[in-house]
Amino acid sequence: MVGFRRLIACGVLGALVTFSALADKPLAKPTILTNPLKYLKSVPLGQLTMDEAMAVLGLPDKTSEVGGKTYLSFELGEGYGKREFVYEFSDGKLTDVRYHDSGPYNGSAASALQSDKKQ
Numbered sequence: 130m131v132g133f134r135r136l137i138a139c140g141v142l143g144a145l146v147t148f149s150a151l152a153d154k155p156l157a158k159p160t161i162l163t164n165p166l167k168y169l170k171s172v173p174l175g176q177l178t179m180d181e182a183m184a185v186l187g188l189p190d191k192t193s194e195v196g197g198k199t200y201l202s203f204e205l206g207e208g209y210g211k212r213e214f215v216y217e218f219s220d221g222k223l224t225d226v227r228y229h230d231s232g233p234y235n236g237s238a239a240s241a242l243q244s245d246k247k248q
Contacts, residue, residue, distance in 0.1 A: 155171065156172065156173060156177060156182060156185050156186075157185070158186050159203070159205065159212075159214050160205065161205045161206045161210065161212060165212070165214075165228040165230070166239060168214075168228075169226055169228060169239055169240065169241040170241070172223070172241040174223055174225065174226075174241055174242065175222050175223065176222070176223070177222065177223040178221050178222060179199065179201070179221060179223075182201070182216060182218075182223055183201070186201070186203060186216070187203075189201035189202055189203055189216075190202055190203055191204075197219065198217055198218065198219045198224070199217070199218045199219075200216070200217055200218075201215070201216045202216075203215075203216075210230075210231075211230065211231040212228070212229070212230045212231075213228070213229045213230070214226060214227070214228055215227045215228075215229075224242070225240055225241055225242040226240070226241040227239070227240050227241075228240070
């Protein structure tokens with residue numbers, strides 16, 4: 130019984146450490162209702178590792194590696210309402226997030242890196 134309590138205590142402590150580490154590096158999991166431009170401006174580029182991002186975002190729908198960079202793709206919605214957020218990692222850190230939607234007006238696209246440069 131004591132071993133079980135220690136196991137639970139360790140698990141809770143581990144979760145608290147993970148969440149406290151992420152508290153100063155805010156990243157939210159986008160939904161179909163997320164305002165993409167606001168979201169892209171709020172992404173903490175260069176601060177999160179892939180493991181930290183996946184702890185918040187969950188498992189990606191697609192993963193690819195090109196030119197030393199890793200891309201995690203998360204798809205929301207369907208058809209004309211389909212949105213995609215692609216997180217780019219270089220040297221283990223989040224370097225950009227790209228957004229694309231397949232809307233009825235030929236879609237739209239944006240990048241956290243580009244929105245950061247405009248400020």
